[in-house]
Every structure is written in C-alpha cells, then in structure tokens.
Amino acid sequence: MVEKTRRKFNHFLIHRSPTEILISGFAVVILFGASILTLPIATQSGESASFINALFTSTSAVCVTGLVVVDTGTYWSIFGQVVIICLIQIGGLGFMSFATMFFVLAGKKINIRNRLLIQSSVNTDSLSGIVKFAKYIFISSFVIEAVGALLLAIVFIPEYGFSTGTGYSLFHAISSFCNAGFDLFGNYSSLTKYVDNYIVNFAICAMIILGGLGFAVTSDLIFVRKFKKMSMHSKLVLTITALLLAIGFIFFFIFEFNNPKTMGNLSLHGKFLASFFQSVTPRTAGSNTIDIAALTTPSIFLTMLLMFVGASPGSTGGGVKTTTLGIIVLTVVSVLLGKKDVVAFKRTIIGPLIRRAISILVIATGLVILMIFVLLCTEPGVAFERVVFEVLSAFGTVGLSMGLTPDLSIGGKIAISITMFVGRLGPLTIAYAITQSEKRSRENVGNFKLPEGNIMIG
Structure with a gap:
C-alpha cells in the first residue's frame, strides 16, 4: 500500500509543472489544517468548529493573511492556536522550504525537479545555489523570530506570567515575521493596548519589515551590506520600501493627528509610534495599534x-509587490521624459520584466474588481468602502479589516478565502508562468519575428 502510494505521488510530480505542484501543495496544507481545526480539541468550548470557519481560518493562516471570522485568542484552544501558528510558519516560508530541509536532514539528494519546485516556491529566476538559499531561508527565519520573541518576552512575561508570556512572544514573533497578523489578545483588539510601547512597536515593525523585504534582500543586507554593491533587485526593493514607509508615516501622522478615535488623545511620541506602525502594517502584516474602522477617509x-502594493518578491508577504510598482513607475517616467530605455541604478530594465510587471498589475486589478463585485452581491447593505477594504486586505494577504470579516455570509467567506489563496499564490505563480512561457517562446520561434504593427494609444 505504501509503495503504491509512493508511485502515485511520484507519477503526480513527474506529470505536473512546478506551478501546479506549488498550488496543489498549498491547497493540501489548507485542507489538512482545516480538518484539524474542526476537531473538538481545537476550540475552547470543546465543540467542533464549522468546516467553513475552519477552512477560512486555515486559508488565512497558510496564506499569511490574518483575517479571522472567529476571535483567535478566545475561540481557539491552545491546541488550535498551535495548529494555526504552524500553518502560518509553513505558509510564510513555503512548504517546499520545509521539504528541502527534510530531504537535507534525511541525507537525500535534491534532484533537478525538486530544485525547480524550490525555485518556484521561493520565486527566484536562477537554479544556482537554490538548495543553499532554501537553507538560508529556514535558518535566518528562525533566528529573526527567536530574537523577536526575546524582545517581546521583555514585555509579555512580566504581564502574563512565564508560560503564557513565552507562548505569546513566540506566537506573535512568528505571526509578525510571516506577515500574518494573527494575535492572541482577544476581542479582535490586536496590538491596540501597546500603541505607545517602544519595545513592542520596534520588535513587531522590525520583523514585519524584514519578512516583507524578501529573503534575497535580507541576504544582501547580511552578507553584502554596502548598498552600492547590492544587486539591482535589492536596491529597488529597499528604495521603494523606504519611500512607502516614509510617505505612509507622514500622511498617517497628518490625517490622524487630531482624530480622537485613533491618535488624537496620544502623546507626541505615541503619535509617532502609531503613525509609523500604521505605515508598516498595510504592507501585508495585518496587525494594528489603532482602530482601523475609526480611521479618517484619507x-x-x-x-x-x-x-x-504589499511586500516584495520572495518574501512572506503578498500584494502586487514593490518591484512591480517600481518598474511601472520607472517605465512611465521614462516615457514622459522621452527616453528609449528604462533605467534604474545605471542598469537597463529589460522588456520582459516590464511586460511581466504590467501583466501582474492588470491581472491583480482584474481579480480585485471581480471579487469586489462578488462581495457586493453576497453582502448586500454593506458600505462600499468596507467591501473594497476587505477585498484588498484579502488579496494583499494583509489581514486588516473594518469589522466586516466576522459578519461575512457563507458566500462571502468562500469569496474572501479564494481571494486570499489567489493573492498569496497569484502574482508569484503568474510571474513564474510568464517566465517559462517566454523561454518556450524563444526556444520555439528562434530568430523568427513577425512584421511590426502600429496602434494608436492615448
């Protein structure tokens, strides 16, 4: 029986593309997690959770989103919370990273097909050193999470006691680095009680940013260090990330400065901390220190x-990615200035990358519009801005909500679950699929080129 199952599994791997296996793998992990969360032992009441709520929670955890239909801290038991954080860790680092470490520890050789799977999972263009890179992902993640947990323990252990404080520290360190946004504080409060706590704000923000930069960028930060010597990818990611953080901080500080429901009653240093945290968390993190529903319209x-926009490629976050935004902005600037080539950091951005960025943006926009329409149908009477906010949060695997998630209908829960799943895998798999199709096109067509045509634009 075992041998027969192994043969079927190998047959599946051989006859499926890396992208198909990646999607199937995430779906299997989600279903497995949902089945465990339906067990009576997973809830504090001892009653089985409904499958749709378990499926939504498992999808949100594996897709590192953070949207929840039931309160994580009060509904799920310690067993259920451990299951959730394990799903977050697997979803954040990618199940292929765990499979790679299993192969390495078991002394098994990583063949070319497994290397392609790892490449697809971590979203890189090169197979060179892919196994070593997967090891780096695994080790660096646990080191960052361990340091983050130690910092959080300084606050949580004195407040909650050693065992609970340690558990809270580990849970929120993993959730933050994986950009998941799940919390255990109860009543959907997230980190609002720590709005002006320096240690909690610093630890959580640092882990969110490091998790959202992408493992290739953190590798450059550790081993290269000097900005001039870093790869073009790392330079673009760091530049766009810094700009978004700065812009977000400035405008949140201005828009919420006198809002009594969010930052109006905070001290000046509290307003600075809250503004910076709010500029960090929409980048797919999902935690919040101020009431999201009470924010001003701007x-x-x-x-x-x-x-x-979300995080960066090859990270624990979602969205259309910082590099997609960067390439499109640079392309528009190049067109406006009448330049022939799109240039960044004294390097030319090649045509296929520009086409890939535009494709991801268009497909992502189409998906968001479709899901907004679906949710408007499944949730009649809900304010338009709450629906748009919910869909964008699900697509970007953010986890912030204006309070709509717990009140979603069954149809709405299914729609948001699909959005989270596609949002986590969509841009990644689309980019990989486009890359492969471009390679096949070059191989099949060779030097043959069709006559050029002209179309009026604008």
Whole structure:
C-alpha cells in the first residue's frame, strides 16, 4: 500500500509543472489544517468548529493573511492556536522550504525537479545555489523570530506570567515575521493596548519589515551590506520600501493627528509610534495599534493603496509587490521624459520584466474588481468602502479589516478565502508562468519575428 502510494505521488510530480505542484501543495496544507481545526480539541468550548470557519481560518493562516471570522485568542484552544501558528510558519516560508530541509536532514539528494519546485516556491529566476538559499531561508527565519520573541518576552512575561508570556512572544514573533497578523489578545483588539510601547512597536515593525523585504534582500543586507554593491533587485526593493514607509508615516501622522478615535488623545511620541506602525502594517502584516474602522477617509484610502502594493518578491508577504510598482513607475517616467530605455541604478530594465510587471498589475486589478463585485452581491447593505477594504486586505494577504470579516455570509467567506489563496499564490505563480512561457517562446520561434504593427494609444 505504501509503495503504491509512493508511485502515485511520484507519477503526480513527474506529470505536473512546478506551478501546479506549488498550488496543489498549498491547497493540501489548507485542507489538512482545516480538518484539524474542526476537531473538538481545537476550540475552547470543546465543540467542533464549522468546516467553513475552519477552512477560512486555515486559508488565512497558510496564506499569511490574518483575517479571522472567529476571535483567535478566545475561540481557539491552545491546541488550535498551535495548529494555526504552524500553518502560518509553513505558509510564510513555503512548504517546499520545509521539504528541502527534510530531504537535507534525511541525507537525500535534491534532484533537478525538486530544485525547480524550490525555485518556484521561493520565486527566484536562477537554479544556482537554490538548495543553499532554501537553507538560508529556514535558518535566518528562525533566528529573526527567536530574537523577536526575546524582545517581546521583555514585555509579555512580566504581564502574563512565564508560560503564557513565552507562548505569546513566540506566537506573535512568528505571526509578525510571516506577515500574518494573527494575535492572541482577544476581542479582535490586536496590538491596540501597546500603541505607545517602544519595545513592542520596534520588535513587531522590525520583523514585519524584514519578512516583507524578501529573503534575497535580507541576504544582501547580511552578507553584502554596502548598498552600492547590492544587486539591482535589492536596491529597488529597499528604495521603494523606504519611500512607502516614509510617505505612509507622514500622511498617517497628518490625517490622524487630531482624530480622537485613533491618535488624537496620544502623546507626541505615541503619535509617532502609531503613525509609523500604521505605515508598516498595510504592507501585508495585518496587525494594528489603532482602530482601523475609526480611521479618517484619507487614511482608509491610503491604507488601501499600501495593501494593494504589499511586500516584495520572495518574501512572506503578498500584494502586487514593490518591484512591480517600481518598474511601472520607472517605465512611465521614462516615457514622459522621452527616453528609449528604462533605467534604474545605471542598469537597463529589460522588456520582459516590464511586460511581466504590467501583466501582474492588470491581472491583480482584474481579480480585485471581480471579487469586489462578488462581495457586493453576497453582502448586500454593506458600505462600499468596507467591501473594497476587505477585498484588498484579502488579496494583499494583509489581514486588516473594518469589522466586516466576522459578519461575512457563507458566500462571502468562500469569496474572501479564494481571494486570499489567489493573492498569496497569484502574482508569484503568474510571474513564474510568464517566465517559462517566454523561454518556450524563444526556444520555439528562434530568430523568427513577425512584421511590426502600429496602434494608436492615448
């Protein structure tokens, strides 16, 4: 029986593309997690959770989103919370990273097909050193999470006791680095009680940013260090990330400065901390230190824009990615200045990368519009801005909500679950699929080129 199952599994791997296996792998992990969360032992009441709520929670955890239909801290038991954080860790680092470490520890050789799977999972263009890179992902993640947990323990252990404080520290360190946004504080409060706590704000923000930069960038930060010597990818990611953080901080500070429901009653240093945290968290993190539903309209719109952009390629976050935004902005600037080539950091950005960025943006926009329409149908009477916010949060795997998630209908829960799943895998798999199709096109067509045509634009 075991041998027969092994043969079927190998047959599946051989006859499926890396992208198909990646999607199937995430789906299997989600279903497995949902089945465990339906067990009576997973809830504090001892009653089985409904499958749709378990499936939504598992999808949100594996897709490192953070949207929840039931309160994580009060509904799920310690067993259920451990299951959730394990799903977050697997979803954040990618199940292929765990499979790679299993192969390495078991002394098994990583063949070329497994290397292609790892390449697809971590979203890189090169197979060179892919196994070593997967090891780096695994080790660096646990080191960052361990340091973050130690910092959080300084606050949580004195407040909650050693065992609970340690558990809270580990849970929120993993959740933050994986950009998941799940919390255990109860009543959907997230980190609002720590709005002006320096240690909690620093630890959480640092882990969110490091998790959202992408493992290739953190590798450059550790081993290369000097900005001039870093790869073009790292330079673009760091530049766009810094700009988004600065812009978000400035505008949130202005928009919420006198809002009594968010930052109006805070001290000046509290307003600085809250503004910076709010500029960090829409980048697919999902935690919040101020009431999201109470934000001013300009702040809500700014949060939507940041959620749509999201984190960076090869990271634990979602969205259309910082590099996609960077390439498109550079392309527009190049066109406006009448330049022939799109240039960044004294390097030319090649045509296929520009086409890939535009494709991801268009497909992502189409998906968001479709899901907004679906949710407007499944949730009649809900304010338009709450629906748009919910969909963008799900697509960007952010986890912020204006309070709509717990009140979603079954149809709405299914729609948001699909959005989270596609949002986590969509841009990654689309980019990989386009890359492969470009390679096949070059191989099949060779030097043959069709006559050029002209179309009026604008």
